[in-house]
Amino acid sequence: MKYRKNPIVIEAEQWFEVTYDLEAGQGNELHDMPIYHLNVGYYCRPEEEFSGENLCQHCEKPLRIHGWIDTLEGGHIVCPRDWIITGIKGEQYPCKPNIFAATYELAE
Numbered sequence: 001m002k003y004r005k006n007p008i009v010i011e012a013e014q015w016f017e018v019t020y021d022l023e024a025g026q027g028n029e030l031h032d033m034p035i036y037h038l039n040v041g042y043y044c045r046p047e048e049e050f051s052g053e054n055l056c057q058h059c060e061k062p063l064r065i066h067g068w069i070d071t072l073e074g075g076h077i078v079c080p081r082d083w084i085i086t087g088i089k090g091e092q093y094p095c096k097p098n099i100f101a102a103t104y105e106l107a108e
Contacts, residue, residue, distance in 0.1 A: 008088060009107045010085055010086060010087065010088070010104070011085070011086040012083045012084060012085045012086065012095070012100070012104070013083070013084055014081060014082070014083050014084075014097075015040055015067060015078050015080070015081070015082050015083070015084050015094070016080055016081065039069055039070070039084075039092050040067035040068065040069050040078050040084060041067060041068050041069070042066075042067060042068065043063055043064075043066035043067055043068045043077055043078070056077065056079060058077070058079050058096075059079040059080070061079065061080060065080055066078060066079060066080070069084065069092060069093070069094060071091065071092065071093045071094075072091050072093075073093075076093065076094050077094075078094045079094075079096070081097050082094040082095060082096060082097065083095045083096075083097065083100040085100075
């Protein structure tokens with residue numbers, strides 16, 4: 001048997017990286033998209049060396065430009081340009097751009 005996903009409308013916004021100068025305590029948005037209202041924090045793990053040489057296993061960009069989000073299934077890394085989806089119960093989770101494009105279309 002085959003099943004079709006129920007057509008529901010979701011809220012989603014694309015997340016972009018932000019640079020942050022730890023010594024100066026100042027941030028600098030790299031893009032015009034607002035990101036602070038999303039529940040995405042900075043990716044920071046003390047057990048890892050936090051340098052520009054450590055690359056993400058998903059997108060191969062430096063980990064220092066990534067975010068972190070707590071979801072119902074646990075924490076997830078957020079890559080630049082990932083979509084943050086708000087589900088029907090208000091839960092939020094990241095979605096890769098190619099999966100988002102294949103799964104969702106703009107609702108009017």
